Amino acid sequence: MLPVSALVDQGLQGCGKDQLAHLNGKPFVALADYRLPGQLRVLYPDQAVTRDLMPDRLNAQVNGSGLILKLFCG
Structure with missing residues (x-):
């Protein structure tokens, strides 16, 4: 995990689902x-x-272990 100070604008488009797939x-x-x-x-x-519906909201559907199953906007 990166420290907060290392975060930069990754130029995510929309809600970011495509870039975070x-x-x-x-x-x-x-x-x-x-x-x-x-x-x-x-x-x-x-x-x-x-x-x-919030077009810029990223939804992360996770399983019981907290692993990402699906990312989608909305």
Whole structure:
């Protein structure tokens, strides 16, 4: 993990899902190394979620072990 002072603008587009696709299968805490353009929402198994749409919000669907299964905007 990088120190906060080492974070730079990675130029993520939209919510960043395309540029962060390499994190699929990794622990969701790896997202802390990136400056996201919007909010992050972590979706755990069987968790209730709202249906509001926020195009710049990155959603990380994770399994019970906290590994990223899917990244998507919304």
